[in-house]
Amino acid sequence: MGIDARPYREGSLAVVAPIAGSPAEKMGVKAGDLILHIKDEKKQVDLDTMGMTLPTAVTHIRGDRGTGVILTIYREGVDKSFEVTITRDEIIVPSVELKFVEKDGKKIAYLELHKFGGRTDKEWTIKVGEIVAARPVGVILDLRNNPGGYLDGAVFVASEFLNSGVVVKQEGRSSSETFSVDRKGNLTTVPLVVLVNKGSASASEITAGALQDNKRAKIVGEQSFGKGTVQEVQDLSDGSSLHVTVAKWILPSGRWIGKEGITPDVKVEDDPETKDIDEQLDKAIETILN
Incomplete structure (x- = not known):
């Protein structure tokens, strides 16, 4: 569905x-x-x-x-x-979609990431190669309505845009683990805007927050969902299940994602009355060009 x-x-x-x-x-x-x-x-x-x-x-x-x-x-x-x-119907959705937007004679790469799944790395690498070949003036990474997925996917995507630095820390009751940039990215210098909304959660928030805290990208859109915990599911004898929080995601600045999510640098609300106009994308394009 x-x-x-x-x-x-x-x-x-x-x-x-x-x-x-x-x-x-x-x-x-x-x-x-x-x-x-x-x-x-x-x-x-x-x-x-x-x-x-x-x-x-x-x-x-x-x-x-x-x-x-x-x-x-x-x-x-x-x-x-x-x-x-x-x-109900069968759902087949690509992890990554790419198109190029022309504005004032300049080319901008518009990269939609729908989920951080098992195929994300392969699809992502192909699209990044197309961006590098096209040499756009900027990249818009759209994480709106991306509910997240694998942590290593978030680290992989963030590492495409960062030369170095912390992506996120997993902080548990008795231990913590830091995840940092783990590879040489191909888009570390191109101007970058990230789109988020209240449907951006988990790995999406890790990616957007890491790029924001490392001052690599401007975040445009709405407050994100605020899914900042790691949970384990315990099955109970009566057939029900219990979700137990075992760790929190902490961004490089020390922010906990679960407290309020990611706050955009430029807040733009989606207007449901203007279905043919994407105000948030328009603002992202404007931000790239300015």
């Missing part, structure tokens, strides 16, 4: 980000939405999500291709909750 979700502090389920091009995104599900209720007549599911564990919610939301599920959504700024009917 194409939703990355996390348990929310009030006990419901929060959408971190809909996957680009997924059935959920096409039906208007947005980052930050709260899923209050799941209904699927075929599976005989009709349940509130309050207190529901994430694995249980995933089991209820997933289903056969072509079947439907009804989600009751609460969205900040909307007076009443509303229902969204989503038809």
Whole structure:
């Protein structure tokens, strides 16, 4: 269906980000939405999500291709909750997409990273090669609605733009580990802007925060999600599961991602009324050119 979700502090389920091009995104599900209720007549599911564990919610939301599920959504700024009917489908999304934007006779590379997955490194390296060959005046790295993924993917991507320095520290109760730039990047000097929003989480926040703290990039967009913990899942005897926080992600400046997420250098809110205009991308282009 194409939703990355996390348990929310009030006990419901929060959408971190809909996957680009997924059935959920096409039906208007947005980052930050709260899923209050799941209904699927075929599976005989009709349940509130309050207190529901994430694995249980995933089991209820997933289903056969072509079947439907009804989600009751609460969205900040909307007076009443509303229902969204989503038809399940197979989801195949590339980790990385690249295009070039022409503005005032200048070429800018626009690099969208949808997830930090197992194929990210290979796809990323191919796209970076295309950027190097094109010699653009700047790069825009779009991490909006990227829910994260592997830590080593975040270190790999950040290392593309940094000559040296700390990327992130994993701080546990009794030990800590520092992850630093681990390779020679190909884009260490080109002007860089990173786009984030409230759907940017986990590895996305590590990458954006490392580039911001090392003064390598300007961050444009909205406050990110704030997923700054490492959790282990413990299965309980009654069939439920317990998520236990075992460590925190600390950025080079000492900031904890989980406290408030990444604060943009240039704040630009997405205007839902202007679907054909991407104000955040426009500001990123303007920032590169200036």
